Amino acid sequence: MAFAAGLVIVAGVAIGAWTRKAPEPVSQVPQQPSEVVLSISGESGARPRYAVPDFITRGGDAETLEAARLMGSVLWDDLAFEREFYMVPRDTYRTIPAARSFTEIAFDRWRELGADGLVIGSVERTGPNTYRVEVRLYDVKSRRSVSAREYTGSASNPRLYAHTAADDIHQQQRALRGAARSRLTFSSDRDGERVANAVSPRDVKEIYISDYDGANQRRVTVTRKLNIMPRWSPDARAIAYTSYRRDFPDIYISLIYEGTLENPTKGRGQNWLPAWSPDGARICFTSTRDGNSELYVMDRDGSNLTRLTNNPAIDTTPTWSPSGTQIAFVSDRNGSPQIFIIDADGLNLRRITSESWCDRPTWSPAPFNEIAYASRTGPGYDIRIYDLATQERRQLTSGEGSNESPAYAPNGRHLAFMSTRTGRKQIFVMGRDGQDVRQITTVGNNYTPDWSK
Amino acid sequence: MRIQSVSSAALMGLVVASLALGGCPSKKPPVARPLPPPAPATTPTPPPAPAPSGAIQESPVVASPSIPEDPMAARSVDDLNRDSPLRAAFFEYDSAELTAEARAALDANAATLKKYRTWAVTIEGHCDERGTAEYNLALGERRAAAAHAYVVSLGVTADRLKTVSYGKEFPFDPGHDEAAYAKNRRAQFVITAK
Numbered sequence: 126m127a128f129a130a131g132l133v134i135v136a137g138v139a140i141g142a143w144t145r146k147a148p149e150p151v152s153q154v155p156q157q158p159s160e161v162v163l164s165i166s167g168e169s170g171a172r173p174r175y176a177v178p179d180f181i182t183r184g185g186d187a188e189t190l191e192a193a194r195l196m197g198s199v200l201w202d203d204l205a206f207e208r209e210f211y212m213v214p215r216d217t218y219r220t221i222p223a224a225r226s227f228t229e230i231a232f233d234r235w236r237e238l239g240a241d242g243l244v245i246g247s248v249e250r251t252g253p254n255t256y257r258v259e260v261r262l263y264d265v266k267s268r269r270s271v272s273a274r275e276y277t278g279s280a281s282n283p284r285l286y287a288h289t290a291a292d293d294i295h296q297q298q299r300a301l302r303g304a305a306r307s308r309l310t311f312s313s314d315r316d317g318e319r320v321a322n323a324v325s326p327r328d329v330k331e332i333y334i335s336d337y338d339g340a341n342q343r344r345v346t347v348t349r350k351l352n353i354m355p356r357w358s359p360d361a362r363a364i365a366y367t368s369y370r371r372d373f374p375d376i377y378i379s380l381i382y383e384g385t386l387e388n389p390t391k392g393r394g395q396n397w398l399p400a401w402s403p404d405g406a407r408i409c410f411t412s413t414r415d416g417n418s419e420l421y422v423m424d425r426d427g428s429n430l431t432r433l434t435n436n437p438a439i440d441t442t443p444t445w446s447p448s449g450t451q452i453a454f455v456s457d458r459n460g461s462p463q464i465f466i467i468d469a470d471g472l473n474l475r476r477i478t479s480e481s482w483c484d485r486p487t488w489s490p491a492p493f494n495e496i497a498y499a500s501r502t503g504p505g506y507d508i509r510i511y512d513l514a515t516q517e518r519r520q521l522t523s524g525e526g527s528n529e530s531p532a533y534a535p536n537g538r539h540l541a542f543m544s545t546r547t548g549r550k551q552i553f554v555m556g557r558d559g560q561d562v563r564q565i566t567t568v569g570n571n572y573t574p575d576w577s578k
Numbered sequence: 579m580r581i582q583s584v585s586s587a588a589l590m591g592l593v594v595a596s597l598a599l600g601g602c603p604s605k606k607p608p609v610a611r612p613l614p615p616p617a618p619a620t621t622p623t624p625p626p627a628p629a630p631s632g633a634i635q636e637s638p639v640v641a642s643p644s645i646p647e648d649p650m651a652a653r654s655v656d657d658l659n660r661d662s663p664l665r666a667a668f669f670e671y672d673s674a675e676l677t678a679e680a681r682a683a684l685d686a687n688a689a690t691l692k693k694y695r696t697w698a699v700t701i702e703g704h705c706d707e708r709g710t711a712e713y714n715l716a717l718g719e720r721r722a723a724a725a726h727a728y729v730v731s732l733g734v735t736a737d738r739l740k741t742v743s744y745g746k747e748f749p750f751d752p753g754h755d756e757a758a759y760a761k762n763r764r765a766q767f768v769i770t771a772k
Binding site: 324325327330351353354367369372373374395397398411413416418439440441442455457461462482484485499504506529530572573 | 659660662672700708709710711712713715716717719720723740741742743744747748750766768
């Protein structure tokens with residue numbers, strides 16, 4: 126074998142417009158002990174420098190050529206996103222002859238460019254709508270492949286091959302769960318439609334989804350009504366949200382692969398802001414069914430309803446702890462809206478903020494133990510994080526427009542949020558240190574993001 | 579409800595008639611009592627003989643050219659909402675307390691709703707854009723509930739009223755200054771049936 130020292134894993138990927146499955150190994154080279162991982166290191170403790178040129182095509186048609194370029198570009202972006210590697214800019218590769226196969230790689234030239242790791246991929250069309258993609262990671266110094274994986278699937282979404290390869294490289298090289306295959310959901314008025322039969326001109330908002338990097342933005346609801354505050358189910362197959370499709374707020378669940386709709390609250394009172402329990406079995410939400418804004422918990426199908434709060438003040442905007450044993454929420458029981466934590470049985474209430482106005486608490490996934498929220502800092506809001514262990518708080522944004530509605534990436538290393546920094550309301554993502562801000566949406570106004578688990 | 583709406587046309591005609599003839603609008607439904615016939619000079623044909631006591635006599639009253647039509651009765655629900663006889667109640671920042679002005683608007687709305695007893699109304703709670711979208715759903719509902727409780731206390735039956743919070747999703751004025759905010763912090767009455 127050309128890459129005798131490397132791991133060889135053959136994986137199949139089912140890729141389609143509406144299917145996203147984790148790659149399942151269809152066969153494995155039997156002698157590979159999975160514990161042995163050759164890790165590429167950088168010079169004297171610096172982050173390793175990675176290069177990702179365009180993928181190789183074998184007798185490619187125009188579509189395959191474009192897919193090969195796109196996969197290289199997307200994989201570079203995916204690897205840059207986690208900031209575990211220094212990514213050598215792609216516009217510096219031009220002088221290096223492109224590899225035509227895995228056996229003709231100009232390692233000395235990549236070495237001159239300072240690359241420690243080199244990702245070479247190939248795309249081969251295997252049918253009218255199928256690709257076979259192979260991705261190898263080389264240690265440039267030793268010229269050895271430290272990992273090689275093969276993916277097969279649909280040709281309709283080349284980006285998914287790159288995302289899967291990026292997640293595999295992060296897992297193998299850094300034991301890190303990458304976010305490349307995670308997705309966002311948000312509410313948008315981009316269609317410019319107006320609510321039907323409204324008393325005054327009122328903009329429709331519909332639920333959208335996109336890849337984590339903003340690609341593949343798709344509309345989920347088609348109601349010509351208000352649909353807001355979507356939340357991914359933990360298995361990322363469903364989105365719960367607040368919809369005015371019957372002209373009052375109620376909780377609906379769209380199963381995006383089946384194309385079906387559930388309405389667990391069944392119009393009993395006004396219901397909004399659903400939040401999934403970590404196991405996806407229950408939903409905490411706000412309702413005024415008993416006359417005041419209180420928190421309730423129900424099973425996903427609407428059964429086993431229990432009331433969690435009982436206070437004449439507003440109690441709203443719940444979020445579950447990763448263990449499912451606690452719920453953080455917003456209450457104005459002491460005056461302005463502040464963030465409180467309560468045990469999932471409704472006991473042991475405590476307050477964690479004393480600021481001007483706080484909303485949309487979002488509990489981080491483990492291993493972080495913190496709550497992000499929007500805090501009024503002037504005319505607008507900024508994203509802050511409260512560390513539950515140290516009880517310290519830090520601010521991630523600093524007054525560039527208003528910054529609201531934070532949501533954690535599944536690995537806890539990034540947050541999506543809404544910001545007005547470029548004028549209209551748009552979705553952005555940033556690192557949990559507030560750096561590396563990226564704009565996800567540009568069309569219309571876009572609100573209240575959530576990140577799949 | 580259906581029975582109510584059938585009798586309403588007759589009731590409204592009687593209320594209008596009594597107004598036009600100089601009477602006070604009665605608080606009680608004027609059923610089973612024949613009205614005085616209109617003056618003979620204004621009618622080309624003599625009125626029919628009075629109906630037996632206990633029957634409602636309405637055709638001469640409606641036919642009389644001297645009695646103006648109630649403009650509300652002729653308008654569709656959409657037309658009514660476009661230039662609504664029901665006023666919005668406005669609120670202070672992050673508050674659902676009814677101010678004196680809000681009470682005055684709701685007093686007028688309650689009188690209108692008691693006059694037009696078949697109207698069904700949704701009271702919408704709205705907020706200005708300064709609060710967060712999530713919390714404002716609850717704040718808007720609190721405003722709608724405050725307006726609802728007040729008009730019910732004035733005798734409007736609760737089964738004609740619904741409340742819906744729209745948070746800050748549907749501002750009345752898209753501006754970003756206090757003048758716009760003041761218009762957007764409101765309980766808005768929308769007629770849904772008549």
